[in-house]
Amino acid sequence: MIKVERIRKDLETLAQFTATPGAGVTRMAFSPEERQAREYLQREMEAIGLEVYTDAVGNLFGRRAGKDPEAPVVMIGSHIDSVKNGGPFDGAAGVVAALEIARALQDMGKETVHPIEVVVMTEEEGGRFGSGLFGSRAMVDGISQEELTGTFDEERISKAEAMKAFGLDPDKVREAVRKPGSVKAFLELHIEQGPVLESTGTKIGIVESIVGIRTFFVTIYGSADHAGTTPMNMRRDALVAASRVITAIDGIAREAGENTVGTVGSIQVKPGSNNVVPAEVRFSIDLRDGDNEVIERATAKIKQVLAEVCEAANLTYTWEEALSVPPVATEAKIIDIVAEAAQRKNISFRMMPSGAGHDAMVMARLAPVGLLFVPSRDGKSHCPEEWTDYEDIALGAELYLDAVLALAQ
Numbered sequence: 001m002i003k004v005e006r007i008r009k010d011l012e013t014l015a016q017f018t019a020t021p022g023a024g025v026t027r028m029a030f031s032p033e034e035r036q037a038r039e040y041l042q043r044e045m046e047a048i049g050l051e052v053y054t055d056a057v058g059n060l061f062g063r064r065a066g067k068d069p070e071a072p073v074v075m076i077g078s079h080i081d082s083v084k085n086g087g088p089f090d091g092a093a094g095v096v097a098a099l100e101i102a103r104a105l106q107d108m109g110k111e112t113v114h115p116i117e118v119v120v121m122t123e124e125e126g127g128r129f130g131s132g133l134f135g136s137r138a139m140v141d142g143i144s145q146e147e148l149t150g151t152f153d154e155e156r157i158s159k160a161e162a163m164k165a166f167g168l169d170p171d172k173v174r175e176a177v178r179k180p181g182s183v184k185a186f187l188e189l190h191i192e193q194g195p196v197l198e199s200t201g202t203k204i205g206i207v208e209s210i211v212g213i214r215t216f217f218v219t220i221y222g223s224a225d226h227a228g229t230t231p232m233n234m235r236r237d238a239l240v241a242a243s244r245v246i247t248a249i250d251g252i253a254r255e256a257g258e259n260t261v262g263t264v265g266s267i268q269v270k271p272g273s274n275n276v277v278p279a280e281v282r283f284s285i286d287l288r289d290g291d292n293e294v295i296e297r298a299t300a301k302i303k304q305v306l307a308e309v310c311e312a313a314n315l316t317y318t319w320e321e322a323l324s325v326p327p328v329a330t331e332a333k334i335i336d337i338v339a340e341a342a343q344r345k346n347i348s349f350r351m352m353p354s355g356a357g358h359d360a361m362v363m364a365r366l367a368p369v370g371l372l373f374v375p376s377r378d379g380k381s382h383c384p385e386e387w388t389d390y391e392d393i394a395l396g397a398e399l400y401l402d403a404v405l406a407l408a409q
């Protein structure tokens with residue numbers, strides 16, 4: 001059985017391993033606090049008979065043998081690194097849920113055909129070196145030597161140097177790559193980091209897709225004229241045009257799909273003077289949805305509005321694409337198992353997209369993945385106030401216990 005008291009103890013213990021006591025959890029990759037957290041988890045894994053090992057990039061595993069040692073593993077876990085002054089649940093909730101599932105299997109004396117591995121991923125947040133998803137990328141794609149020697153923390157310590165100081169050999173990172181077919185499934189439980197579950201009174205979010213992200217930069221060119229002497233009908237005001245386009249983007253995102261989000265989060269105005277008509281405005285567009293076609297359609301509409309607004313105002317513009325990450329679908333079979341278990345156990349759930357990337361997004365290139373969300377109080381995350389009820393994490397673990405059993409039998 002999943003026991004909420006053990007989950008509470010694990011999370012309260014992990015929360016103590018922080019570089020900023022009293023100001024949230026700060027647990028950077030390859031830091032003393034991370035080592036303490038790993039040592040705690042390692043002891044807990046060994047206490048239930050898991051075979052503990054660390055791969056070449058520091059991913060920590062607790063392996064529960066299967067009847068067929070050659071069978072692909074069912075992997076479950078998340079990360080324990082944090083952002084600066086983050087909360088006690090981001091990442092840790094998923095690691096602790098995975099550990100508790102292994103304990104429950106031990107309590108039940110369950111044997112499985114497939115081995116099960118609890119995984120604690122290295123540097124998902126990228127809080128120290130700025131490039132996250134390190135542990136999962138190392139397993140799926142492999143890490144380049146350029147990344148190890150070319151990314152630095154604030155003290156100009158390279159990732160390679162930090163790894164060495166942590167007892168790892170950066171020359172061996174390729175050894176962390178998992179063979180295709182060697183992982184049967186990867187399951188991750190994570191806090192929602194948004195307000196949807198709490199505000200709808202739902203306990204579990206079953207993620208159907210991790211959203212695709214498209215980022216664009218638009219620059220509109222007008223003419224810098226005197227704010228006092230240029231009549232309104234003779235102006236070529238880039239900011240007025242930009243604001244019309246930005247307002248339209250909000251409407252297009254609202255209408256594009258149930259889960260579409262569109263954000264203009266940065267804007268620069270030139271010359272940026274209170275008495276000069278704006279001559280040049282550059283702004284960003286961040287569009288996200290779980291369905292690429294929805295993003296494509298919304299993008300086309302925005303382009304159309306931009307063209308019309310600029311044409312009507314006698315302005316020119318440029319359009320640049322800065323980022324294009326396709327959506328990632330989670331595994332239908334895993335969704336079905338979890339949804340069926342939730343119905344049977346009378347646990348409220350809803351299907352939803354993930355608006356943030358997680359290790360599961362990377363692992364999906366290696367194996368079928370599942371991703372479950374549990375509620376975040378007030379939708380807050382990456383801050384000391386981050387909170388999820390232990391009982392809710394236990395409910396998520398119960399559903400994944402069923403999924404692990406179904407996948408590993």
Ligand SMILES: [Zn+2]
Pocket residue numbers: 079090091124190358
């Ligand atoms: Zn996380």
